[in-house]
Amino acid sequence: MDFNMKHIISINDFQREEIDYILDQSKKMEELPQKDKIELFKGKVMASLFFEPSTRTKDSFISACLKMGGNHVGFSDTSSTSLKKGETFADTIRMYEKYSDILVIRHSIEGAARYASEILSIPVINGGDGANQHPTQTLLDLYSIKKSKGSIDNNNILIAGDLKYGRTVHSLSLALSLFDNINLTFVSPPSLRMPDEITEMLRNRGVSFSIYDNLEEAVRDNDIIYMTRIQRERFPNGA
Amino acid sequence: MNDRPYKVYRIENGTVIDHIQGSKAIRVLHVLGLDTDMNNLITMGINLKSKKFGKKDVIKIENRYLSKKEFDKIAIVSPDATVNVIKDGKRSEKHIVKLPGKINGIIRCPNPDCITRKEKIESVFITQHNEDEIKYRCHYCERSFEKECVSII
Numbered sequence: 001m002d003f004n005m006k007h008i009i010s011i012n013d014f015q016r017e018e019i020d021y022i023l024d025q026s027k028k029m030e031e032l033p034q035k036d037k038i039e040l041f042k043g044k045v046m047a048s049l050f051f052e053p054s055t056r057t058k059d060s061f062i063s064a065c066l067k068m069g070g071n072h073v074g075f076s077d078t079s080s081t082s083l084k085k086g087e088t089f090a091d092t093i094r095m096y097e098k099y100s101d102i103l104v105i106r107h108s109i110e111g112a113a114r115y116a117s118e119i120l121s122i123p124v125i126n127g128g129d130g131a132n133q134h135p136t137q138t139l140l141d142l143y144s145i146k147k148s149k150g151s152i153d154n155n156n157i158l159i160a161g162d163l164k165y166g167r168t169v170h171s172l173s174l175a176l177s178l179f180d181n182i183n184l185t186f187v188s189p190p191s192l193r194m195p196d197e198i199t200e201m202l203r204n205r206g207v208s209f210s211i212y213d214n215l216e217e218a219v220r221d222n223d224i225i226y227m228t229r230i231q232r233e234r235f236p237n238g239a
Numbered sequence: 240m241n242d243r244p245y246k247v248y249r250i251e252n253g254t255v256i257d258h259i260q261g262s263k264a265i266r267v268l269h270v271l272g273l274d275t276d277m278n279n280l281i282t283m284g285i286n287l288k289s290k291k292f293g294k295k296d297v298i299k300i301e302n303r304y305l306s307k308k309e310f311d312k313i314a315i316v317s318p319d320a321t322v323n324v325i326k327d328g329k330r331s332e333k334h335i336v337k338l339p340g341k342i343n344g345i346i347r348c349p350n351p352d353c354i355t356r357k358e359k360i361e362s363v364f365i366t367q368h369n370e371d372e373i374k375y376r377c378h379y380c381e382r383s384f385e386k387e388c389v390s391i392i
């Protein structure tokens with residue numbers, strides 16, 4: 001499979017075969033001795049452009065880059081850059097294109113990474129674009145399922161928490177729809193249910209799923225339980 | 240165009256937009272920018288009787304021809320409208336407007352956090368048909384919007 005110049009912008013861009021390929025490569029990377037790993041990105045530079053701060057995402061990319069022998073440039077919030085001086089988004093990313101071989105971008109504006117991938121001639125990885133996509137998070141979730149169960153097919157997966165606003169559960173559910181014999185159980189308070197848009201897409205793709213309000217009722221024969229944090233600030237009266 | 244089938248002024252050269260859904264003509268004029276463009280003679284019939292649709296609107300514009308992009312704009316407001324090109328009093332072309340699968344630079348994304356609202360980028364929408372319902376999906380923020388929610392640039 002040729003991943004040369006392929007961007008990672010949205011999990012919706014991926015076919016099942018491509019996801020399988022990435023997960024297989026990830027396993028190989030995990031098993032590779034450090035002395036071999038350090039050769040993979042030697043002499044290369046990653047630009048990590050975090051227009052919105054996210055320490056965990058940024059450090060995970062930088063750690064991967066360093067372990068593979070690469071170097072990195074970039075910023076982790078926009079207060080220290082020339083963006084403050086009125087430089088446009090397009091100007092900023094075009095400048096970093098000259099300095100680097102790959103660009104990781106995080107932005108609160110939805111579609112920022114897609115736009116970057118269309119105007120740059122180096123590969124772009126989306127490290128999160130507002131409420132839209134965070135594809136590497138989804139790939140990591142899929143990798144964890146595969147690692148613990150041996151396969152992603154044939155699993156009963158329970159997903160609980162804030163299913164309404166949590167973008168990771170939307171992306172994960174849609175990605176799982178590419179696999180065979182997946183049963184999904186969604187558990188959330190009624191006010192935080194999976195949006196109709198997502199359930200409609202799952203129905204169109206023939207994925208079987210059920211919806212519960214109560215965790216005790218829902219838990220049975222699950223192979224995987226995926227919990228998300230419920231953000232209290234979304235609740236009326238802080239209940 | 241030999242007879243005068245509608246109670247609307249006959250034109251020698253220009254465009255007749257026919258079979259517009261009843262009372263959508265003003266919206267069609269608006270999306271084509273013809274409500275502010277006073278250079279052409281425009282006549283309009285609203286809520287005319289139509290055998291096929293019950294009611295329909297017709298717009299006739301003298302000495303003005305439409306582009307592909309303008310066809311697409313009409314299709315978003317009123318699918319199934321027809322565009323007739325009139326030359327020397329005769330119909331020289333007839334087109335039925337068709338909603339394109341990909342709509343470039345016509346729809347404004349309703350999502351205020353979308354990159355197309357912040358940067359100078361041409362919007363791109365993908366038309367989604369779900370049973371009888373039409374939705375438009377933004378290529379950038381990936382959100383889908385119902386027909387009624389979108390506005391035209």
Ligand SMILES: [Zn+2]
Nearest residue numbers: 348353377380
């Ligand atoms: Zn958008």
